[in-house]
Amino acid sequence: MEARLLIVDDEEIALRNLQHVMEKEGYQVSATQSGAAAVALLEQQGFDVVLTDLRMEGVDGMDVLKKSRELQPEAEVIFITGYATAESAVQALKHGAFYYIAKPFRLDEVRKVVAEALAKVRLRRENEDLRREIEHYRDGDGIVTQDVEMQRLLDMARQIAPTDCSVLITGESGTGKELFAKYLHRQSTRADGPYTAINCGAFSEQLLTNELFGHEKGAFTGATALKKGLIEVSSGGTLFLDEVTEMAPSMQVKLLRVLQEKEVLRVGGTRPVKCDVRVLAATNRDVTEAVKNGSFREDLYFRLNVVNLRIPPLAQRKGDIPLLAQHFLLKYASRMKKPVTRISSEVLALLMDYPFPGNVRELENLIERGTAMAQGDVIEATHLPETIRKAGGYSLRKIEGRLPTLEEQEQTYISRVLEEVKGNQTVAAQILGINRASLWRKLKARREEEPGT
Numbered sequence: 001m002e003a004r005l006l007i008v009d010d011e012e013i014a015l016r017n018l019q020h021v022m023e024k025e026g027y028q029v030s031a032t033q034s035g036a037a038a039v040a041l042l043e044q045q046g047f048d049v050v051l052t053d054l055r056m057e058g059v060d061g062m063d064v065l066k067k068s069r070e071l072q073p074e075a076e077v078i079f080i081t082g083y084a085t086a087e088s089a090v091q092a093l094k095h096g097a098f099y100y101i102a103k104p105f106r107l108d109e110v111r112k113v114v115a116e117a118l119a120k121v122r123l124r125r126e127n128e129d130l131r132r133e134i135e136h137y138r139d140g141d142g143i144v145t146q147d148v149e150m151q152r153l154l155d156m157a158r159q160i161a162p163t164d165c166s167v168l169i170t171g172e173s174g175t176g177k178e179l180f181a182k183y184l185h186r187q188s189t190r191a192d193g194p195y196t197a198i199n200c201g202a203f204s205e206q207l208l209t210n211e212l213f214g215h216e217k218g219a220f221t222g223a224t225a226l227k228k229g230l231i232e233v234s235s236g237g238t239l240f241l242d243e244v245t246e247m248a249p250s251m252q253v254k255l256l257r258v259l260q261e262k263e264v265l266r267v268g269g270t271r272p273v274k275c276d277v278r279v280l281a282a283t284n285r286d287v288t289e290a291v292k293n294g295s296f297r298e299d300l301y302f303r304l305n306v307v308n309l310r311i312p313p314l315a316q317r318k319g320d321i322p323l324l325a326q327h328f329l330l331k332y333a334s335r336m337k338k339p340v341t342r343i344s345s346e347v348l349a350l351l352m353d354y355p356f357p358g359n360v361r362e363l364e365n366l367i368e369r370g371t372a373m374a375q376g377d378v379i380e381a382t383h384l385p386e387t388i389r390k391a392g393g394y395s396l397r398k399i400e401g402r403l404p405t406l407e408e409q410e411q412t413y414i415s416r417v418l419e420e421v422k423g424n425q426t427v428a429a430q431i432l433g434i435n436r437a438s439l440w441r442k443l444k445a446r447r448e449e450e451p452g453t
Contacts, residue, residue, distance in 0.1 A: 002026060002027060002028045003026075003027050003028070003048045003049065003118050003121075004027070004028045004029075004030070004045070004046060004047045004048050004049075005022055005027045005028065005029045005030070005047065005048065005049050005050075005051065005114070006029075006030050006031075006032075006038060006041055006042070006047045006049070006050045006051070006052075007019055007022065007029060007030070007031045007032075007050075007051045007052075008031075008032055008033075008034075008035060008038040008050070008051070008052040008053060008056070008061070008064055009031075009033065009051075009052070009053040009080070010033045010034070010053060010056045010057065011033075011053070012033060014103075015031050015032075015033060016031070018031075018051065018080075018110070019031040021107055021110070021111070022114070025111060025114075027114075030045065030047070034056070034058075034059070035052075035056045035057075035058060035059030035060055035061065035063055035064050036058055036059045038050070038052065038059070038064050039059060039063070039064065039067045042064075042067055042068055042071045042072060043071060046072060046075075047068075047072060047075050048075055048076070048117075048118055048121045049075060049076050049077075049078065049098075049114055049117045049118060049121065050064065050065075050068050050075055050076070050077045050078070051077075051078045051080055051110075051114070052064045052065070052077065052078070052079060052080070053079075053080060053081055054079050054080075054081035054092070055081065055082075061079055061081065061092075062091070062092070062095065064077070065077045065079075065092065065095055065096065065097055066095065069095070069096050074121060074124060074125070075121065076098040076117035076118075076120060076121055077096065077097050077098060078097065078098050078099045078100075078101065078113055078114065078117060079092050079097055079099070079100045079101065080101045080103060080105065080110070081100075081101075081102065081103060082102075082103035082104075098113075098116075098117045098120070099113045099116075099117065101113060122435045123342060125435075126426075126429065126430060126435060126436070129426050129436070134323055134326055134327050134330075143176065143179050143180070143183060144320065144323050144324055144327045145317070145320050145323070146319055146320060146323060146421075146422060146424060146427075147312070147317035147319060147320050147422070148422070149312050149316075149317065150311075150312065150317060150320070153180070153309050153310075153311065154183075156307070156309065157180060157183055157184055157187065157309065158187060160184070160307050161183070161184045161185075161187035161188045162187070162188055162189055163188075164278050165306040165307055166259065166278070166279050166280070166281070166303060166304050166305070166306045166307075167181075167184060167280050167281070167304075167306065167307045167308075167309060168244075168281050168282070168283070168287070168301075168304045168305040168306075168307070168308050168309075169181060169280065169281070169282040169308075169309045169310075169311065170282065170283055170284070170287065170308060170309070170310045170311070171282075171284065171310055171311030171312070171313070172284055172311075172313045172359055173284045173358070173359065173361070174314075174358045174359030174360055174361030174362060175311040175312070175313055175314070175359045175360060176311060176359075176360050177242070177282040177284075177311055178197060178240065178242060178282065180309055180311065181197070181238070181240040181280045181282065182195065182240075184238070184280060185237070185238040185240075185280075188238065188278070190236065190237050190238055190278060193234075193235075193236035193237030193238070194233060194234050194236065194237035194238075195234075195237055195238050195240070196230050196233060196234045196237070196238075196239055196240070197239075197240040197241075197242060198211060198212070198230055198239075198240070198241060198242065199242045199243055200241055200242065200243050200244050200245075200246045200247050200251075201242075201243040201246035202243075205248040205250065205251060208247070208248075208251060209251060209254070209267060210227070210229070210267060211229060211230055212229045212230050212231050212251075212254075212255075213229040213231060213232075213254065213264055213265065213266055213267055214226075214227045214228045214229030214231075214232055214264075214266045214267065215227050215229075215266050215267035215268050215269075216266050216267065216268040216269045218268065219266070219267045219268025219269075220267070220268065223267075223268065226266075227266075228266075229264065229266065231258055231264045231275055231277055232264055232266075232273055232275050234275075234277045235275040235276050235277050236276055236277075237277065237278070238277070238278045238279075238280060239277050239278070239279050239280070240280045240281070240282070241255075241279060241280070241281040241282070242281075242282050243282065243283055243284070244281040244282065244283055244304065245283040245285045245287060245290050245295070245296050246283075247296075249295075249297070252296065252297045252300050253297070255279075255300060256297065256299060256300045256303060258275070258277075258279075259279060259300075259303045259304075260303070262274060262275060262276065262277075263275060279304070281304045287301055287305070313356070313359055314356040314359045314360055314362075314363065315355050315356055315359075318352055318420045318421070319420055319421035319422045319424060319427065321348075321351050321352055321356075321363065322343075322348055322351075322352075322421065322427045322430055322431055323427065324360060324363055324364075325343055325348065325351060325363060325367055326343065326430075328363065328364045328367035328368065329341075329342075329343060329367055329370075329371060329379070332367060332368045332371040332372075333371055336371060336372060338371060338372075338374065339376075339377050340370075340371050340374045340376075340377055340378070340379060341377045341378075342377065342378050342379070343367075343370070343378070343379045344378050344379060344380050344381065344433070345430070345431060345432060345433025346380070346381045346433075347370070347379055347380065347381050347383075347384060348430065348431040348433075349431060350381060350384065350388055350389060350391075351363070351366070351388075352417070352420055352431060353391065354388055354391050355391070366384060366385070366388065367379070369383070369384075369385070370383040370384060410442075411442075413432075414428070414432065414439070414442060414443070417431050417432060425439055425440070
């Protein structure tokens with residue numbers, strides 16, 4: 001779609017000259033000699049950029065700026081005036097003008113400023129599109145995805161959430177297993193009850209026993225008061241056992257009893273305490289292999305694995321990378337109170353090429369770092385670790401024994417990006433560093449060149 005410009009200048013010759021130049025640039029231009037007429041046009045039509053004179057009879061340029069900010073805040077306003085003063089320039093910029101050009105001006109300067117203003121408008125709109133895209137694909141507790149397999153897992157989670165069956169969530173470290181556990185809890189009939197989580201690999205056997213089962217007063221030296229364990233505390237809610245395969249064999253026996261009998265025996269206790277808790281567990285290990293080698297009880301495995309949710313690694317759902325990156329950018333820019341609003345196309349390309357052994361957690365750390373290091377409003381490649389920058393790179397592939405032309409290379413890369421993001425043109429355009437209209441034109445040109453079309 002062509003950019004729309006509104007030009008306002010009470011000098012007819014200057015107005016028509018600038019209109020002619022901008023129309024030659026391919027823009028749709030509306031022109032008027034009156035500030036009042038400009039305001040009327042702003043009330044009736046949408047514009048991307050407004051170029052206005054400052055001094056005009058009645059409604060002047062500052063009035064046009066204020067009305068534009070009110071009616072079309074996404075449009076950029078550029079002042080062009082023969083009465084340039086430092087004071088008026090400061091006032092214009094203070095009220096939100098994009099730029100201030102003094103007459104006489106060079107046409108190249110005006111072309112450049114208009115192009116920069118349009119780039120800012122387009123970028124803002126693309127970021128808004130991506131934000132809407134994130135909201136569209138956001139489900140549950142911060143789970144942002146457009147991946148087909150992840151959507152299938154979320155559908156399954158929605159179906160089983162209202163039940164009390166145990167769920168084993170498997171997948172590599174950093175894939176978001178606890179996010180699914182929280183999602184299951186919040187979608188369940190236990191949502192108003194407690195949600196507690198513990199990493200079974202972070203405690204010794206003795207400490208884990210105390211944390212999960214609690215103890216009676218006087219059960220051991222230092223036990224000066226009764227302590228309820230997490231299983232008991234979670235009654236009426238959900239207990240999430242992360243890295244459950246790290247449990248010692250004796251602990252596995254005790255957990256199996258809790259699942260079978262729905263009761264817990266505190267350390268030093270003689271009478272079991274009834275507890276109504278749903279247990280969700282997760283591991284990054286191959287559980288079937290752990291069962292085979294005897295490090296994990298088969299009967300406990302069957303008790304926990306009523307339903308299995310296997311979360312795919314980020315390398316298998318690269319279409320989620322731009323969405324997740326923008327999601328984390330919004331999160332950390334807000335938290336750090338920094339004006340970082342976008343991620344450069346070069347950074348997105350590097351992220352798409354990176355294998356992400358640390359999965360979503362690693363991506364989040366990279367965006368947090370980039371947000372912290374960014375000086376302006378963009379995360380650039382220099383804000384990424386050197387290891388990420390070196391890992392990127394798009395190799396040339398020969399076509400019929402020759403190197404591809406620039407146009408062929410461009411089409412190949414576009415196809416690759418679209419394939420990675422499952423055909424999502426909004427996300428693909430963000431990665432390519434172009435707007436959706438430009439991407440659409442490139443795809444249209446390719447279709448027209450294909451044989452038989």
